[in-house]
């Protein structure tokens with residue numbers, strides 16, 4: 290199983306190379322365009338702060354989704370927390386008024402940076418860039434979404450219909466002067482990654498993306514608010530995730546942490562596809578948050594050895610299910626913020642999630658046995674050779690025969706998890 294899994298991961302990396310090439314070309318050209326653009330000098334000074342799952346290598350059903358954070362250079366900023374959102378949403382102001390280019394993106398007080406203005410301009414510039422430089426080359430811009438901080442570009446390869454990918458471009462503000470009060474004590478990683486590591490994290494910059502809270506009848510402040518982002522730290526925690534620094538450095542000290550997160554994300558995506566309306570508030574960030582909490586508690590690398598895969602996944606799943614049942618999943622960095630609290634996560638959706646998770650556990654995770662439709666979009670040679678979806682127990686036998694199958698490891702894990710359940 291370990292052999293098969295590492296092989297799958299290698300395959301996945303090879304598959305992604307052409308996608309990465311296409312995306313890199315797009316982003317490099319966009320940066321070039323922005324640097325030279327005549328109509329909006331404020332966007333000339335951008336740089337890429339890459340984050341998101343592709344670079345953490347934990348994308349599961351949609352490996353061709355990319356997140357690109359574009360960092361805008363801003364003068365010294367002052368943050369004020371929007372109280373009703375417990376440390377997640379902020380009003381971002383310049384410390385003093387300015388005549389610099391950013392002045393076109395301020396509200397009437399001439400200090401507050403308008404999230405909507407920045408988002409709109411990003412959208413306008415990307416649209417112009419595509420029509421000037423990438424017209425007819427397969428890239429289209431998605432409709433603006435009021436709650437999303439991103440400009441989403443989609444790529445459709447006319448010659449290869451399955452070749453689909455998307456890129457989220459998110460304008461980002463960097464605040465170098467330290468973390469806001471709500472996150473000051475830092476993540477609870479002393480036992481896992483160590484105190485020194487926590488101090489290093491807290492000394493880094495934080496970022497803000499133009500995202501407003503969910504819900505209707507927002508106050509004016511909330512409509513122009515920025516959401517704090519720790520994706521640069523999350524990326525680092527994913528990369529250097531061991532209690533000992535050597536974790537995953539070589540084959541002999543591999544662990545199954547990332548694999549467990551992949552499985553949980555797969556479960557979340559599967560549930561969302563099955564119940565898009567009922568589970569609309571659920572997202573992969575809930576899974577990632579639960580994952581970090583479990584990692585900071587279950588610290589020893591030996592507990593996550595590949596042989597402990599099923600036990601480890603059940604621990605992670607169990608934690609996630611308990612958090613849903615209690616209606617309390619605290620943000621990993623901003624402890625006072627409960628990601629399972631309304632209005633962002635309505636009670637009805639939470640009750641639905643709790644039932645769905647219970648059902649999955651009792652029926653031995655049927656949602657993991659069926660590859661999602663989007664998995665077919667993966668330009669994966671093996672998947673194309675074996676396009677039949679795996680359904681039920683019959684195909685478990687079938688996939689054992691054709692062990693080359695891309696989803697085989699997943700099925701094996703399900704079986705292990707099932708056996709694990711019997712012992713629990």
Ligand SMILES: [Zn+2]
Pocket residue numbers: 530531536537542543544545546
């Ligand atoms: Zn590891």
